[in-house]
Amino acid sequence: SQQGEEDPQALSIQEGENATMNCSYKTSINNLQWYRQNSGRGLVHLILIRSNEREKHSGRLRVTLDTSKKSSSLLITASRAADTASYFCATALPSNYQLIWGAGTKLIIKP
């Protein structure tokens, strides 16, 4: 069963605006990762945040993690048309090699 639940399922914004996606999970985690998928093909890792971290930045990406609420958010600032993709969160459970995947958020950036 899926550990991560993402919302919204779909998001459409104007180029230049900020996009925020959320991920909630159910059990304790070792880390939480965000991936991007273009056109239903291979996923690309974006950022990893460990359970003892609260915020992490990478370029225009900002990820937060609230372990008390079992939730994470991904913020993409100053969106570009090339950011159009599906975004997935994946949680790594302690002492487990699997990543448990959410259903994803489909982001559309309108020019």
Added chain:
Amino acid sequence: GAGVSQSPSNKVTEKGKDVELRCDPISGHTALYWYRQSLGQGLEFLIYFQGNSAPDKSGLPSDRFSAERTGGSVSTLTIQRTQQEDSAVYLCASSLARSANIQYFGAGTRLSVL
């Protein structure tokens, strides 16, 4: 290699036929995963290989599905007697270690069963 390579990129087959999907992981990556993704859905775990350990087959949906990994490198996912519900994108990923590290994905094989 530079990245995870999957072949074929697209496969169209008739119901009842067997198919083989291939994955060539990043050199040196000991962990290899197979996932299935139906249209607009998340990733469904199928099977996991780690080094010479016995694979975790807990995600395989039926005994028509099997996978092997030869020499700790290339892996083949075989689907026997394909059904229309097998139509999906099959993704392979590899990672460096047993712990849940970053996974590197191939471009996937889009399987269509007619």
